[in-house]
Amino acid sequence: MAGGQGKKGEGMVPLALLLKRELSSERVERPDVLHGQASQARKGEDFTLVKVDCQRVPGDGLSTFSVFAIFDGHNGSAAAIYSKENLLNNILCAIPSNLSRDEWLAALPRAMVAGFVKTDKDFIDKAHFSGTTVTFVIIDGWVVTVASVGDSRCILESAEGSVYFLSADHRLEANNEEVERVIASGGQVGRLNSIGGVEIGPLRCWPGGLCLSRSIGDLDVGEFIVPIPHVKQVKLSNAGGRLIISSDGVWDALTAEMAINCSRGLPADAAASQIVKEAVHGRGLRDDTTCIVVDVLPPEKLTPSVPAPRKQGMGIFKFMFQRKTCESSSHSDRELSEADLVEEIFEDGSAKLAQRLSTNYPLHNMFKLIICAICQVTMRPGEGISVNSTSSKHRRLRPWDGPLLCKSCQVKREAMEGKKHSRDSVSRHNGENK
Known part of the structure; x- marks a missing residue:
């Protein structure tokens, strides 16, 4: 399989540089984002979230982004439903206001970590015992950011036909x-x-x-089953690409190549239906089987009415996205040659909050000094605990010691890292504050 399997940081391009290239081009165009979804239920524990009209800046139609997510519940559906209803808001609340687009995108990987942990913490406080995997995708322009826990997956077929794994597999058997x-x-x-x-x-x-080693919920297991997601951020070329986001009901039956091949040439809705059909046909309906297909298309491109055969060395999207006949072939050839590239911006799968919440971009500190970086609660001066601290002992904090955690989130962090092996410690701490 091609793509995304190198050492962390290798070949990655700074986001600011990519956006500068985008702004300096003769014509800045946002892609068209088309999607389709399909599912067959056995237990009724798979849920999806699709929002195509979100706005970074309320009221600004040019600041829109899209969200696609799959929640595969187990031991009941409560965790999946709760995550579907709360995770997006928890992520967005972790991003400070008044950021430029490049700052917003740079802050997004850390906000996803904070949002996942807060969602897990809030759900566990309700004492439910179910859990859920999550694959959460945000598309802003040509930039795709994916956060995942569990064994649902997101794959990308780029314009040139390379396949990239944008999520991680958190099955213990495989990791x-x-x-x-x-x-x-x-x-x-x-x-x-x-x-x-x-x-x-x-x-x-x-x-x-x-x-699984990572999920949201699962009160009856242990705090070492963490909600800290693997996050990967890439920038597509201006030729676009196709995302396939599916629960394990698909991936237990189909490889990535099989899912891509069986849906080649089909529009997104038909592609999702075909992938689910193939998965159920090959393995039987043993589990809930859900698929979302998202096509990120260059504006004003036409898709063929019938699937076109794939030629060696060229990807599906070079046939699907044909320029209008009024444009010269030389211009089209030049665009295709420049399009054969997916730029990797960011990837981190560590389970250490100190690493995941630290600043990874040369931007100003995006965490306010008196706000908990996870739950966003306002703390009194001197009450916060630095995420870089190795203990809960208070000491005088300086602006560069952040981001900070409240006492409750510090307890959760210590439990996830094995310093406290029981969720009882969280319950006792929460009880003390009531």
């Missing part, structure tokens, strides 16, 4: 680093035992028996 992290944090990892002591089934975390 040795996550197994080591869970064990180091106080969890136990093993398989179910059959009669005779023979181990069967996938790796699970105990207590609870969850196959």
